[in-house]
Amino acid sequence: MLDSRSTRPAPWPDHAIQTLNTRFRERPPEELLGWAAEHFGRQVALTVSFGGAAGMVLLDLVVRHKLPIAVVFLDTGLLFPETYALAEAAARHYGITIERRQPGLSLEAQECQYGPALYARDPDHCCTIRKVTPLREALHPYEAWISGIRRDQTAQRATTEPVQWSVKHGLLKLSPLAAWSEREVWAYLSSHQVPYNPLLDQGYPSLGCAPCTHPAGADAPRDGRWSGSAKTECGLHLEL
Numbered sequence: 001m002l003d004s005r006s007t008r009p010a011p012w013p014d015h016a017i018q019t020l021n022t023r024f025r026e027r028p029p030e031e032l033l034g035w036a037a038e039h040f041g042r043q044v045a046l047t048v049s050f051g052g053a054a055g056m057v058l059l060d061l062v063v064r065h066k067l068p069i070a071v072v073f074l075d076t077g078l079l080f081p082e083t084y085a086l087a088e089a090a091a092r093h094y095g096i097t098i099e100r101r102q103p104g105l106s107l108e109a110q111e112c113q114y115g116p117a118l119y120a121r122d123p124d125h126c127c128t129i130r131k132v133t134p135l136r137e138a139l140h141p142y143e144a145w146i147s148g149i150r151r152d153q154t155a156q157r158a159t160t161e162p163v164q165w166s167v168k169h170g171l172l173k174l175s176p177l178a179a180w181s182e183r184e185v186w187a188y189l190s191s192h193q194v195p196y197n198p199l200l201d202q203g204y205p206s207l208g209c210a211p212c213t214h215p216a217g218a219d220a221p222r223d224g225r226w227s228g229s230a231k232t233e234c235g236l237h238l239e240l
C-alpha cells in the first residue's frame with residue numbers, strides 16, 4: 001500500500017544536480033550523506049540489502065555520524081539465513097530500527113498464482129513482484145534514496161553519479177560510493193570493524209536471493225547471480 005501522499009516532488013533541474021555532483025564527486029561519502037540528512041530531514045532513506053559489503057559501509061557511516069536517515073531492508077522472503085541474521089545483528093549492534101519491507105504477495109500466494117519456482121522460469125517477473133514493486137512502495141514516502149551501488153559493479157552501473165534524478169521513483173537518487181572500488185569498501189569494513197555477511201568470505205562475492213545466487217570468482221562477482229542467464233540486475237537499479 002502506498003501512503004497518503006499523492007503527489008511527487010518536482011524533478012530537480014539538471015543544473016542543480018550538476019552543481020551537487022561537482023561538489024560531492026571527489027568528496028568522502030559522509031559529506032553527501034550529511035548534506036542529504038540536512039536537506040531532507042526524515043524524508044531520505046538508505047536501502048541496505050545485508051548481502052553486499054557497500055551497504056554496510058553506508059549504514060556504518062549513517063550511524064557513526066548520527067544522521068537521522070531511515071534504514072530500509074527489502075525482504076524478498078528468499079534471502080539467505082545469514083542475511084536475515086546480519087539484519088538482526090546490525091539492528092542490535094547499531095541500536096537502530098530497520099524498516100523491513102516485504103512483497104504484497106506471499107511466497108505461497110505467488111506459487112498459487114504463478115506456479116512453483118517462478119525465479120527459475122521467469123526471474124524478471126519474480127524480481128518485479130519481490131523486489132521492484134516493494135521498493136517502489138517503500139520509497140514512496142521519501143524524497144531521496146541512498147544506495148550502495150558503485151560504477152565498477154556492472155556495465156549498467158558504469159555511469160552512476162553521486163546525485164541523479166530518478167524518474168521512475170520521482171526522487172533524488174544518491175550513490176555516495178559511486179566512485180569507490182571493491183578494495184576501498186573492504187578497507188573501510190576492516191578499519192572500522194563493520195559487521196558484514198559471512199557468505200562474502202565463503203565464495204559468494206555478490207549476494208542476493210538464495211535461489212539465484214551461487215559461488216563465483218572474485219574477479220567476476222556478478223557471475224554468481226542468475227547463473228546461466230543473461231540477467232545481471234534485479235531491476236532495482238535499472239533505468240533511473
Ligand code: SF4
Pocket residue numbers: 076078118119122123124126127128130131208209210211212234
Ligand atoms: S533474485 Fe531470484 S528469487 Fe529473488 S526476486 Fe529475483 S528472481 Fe526472485
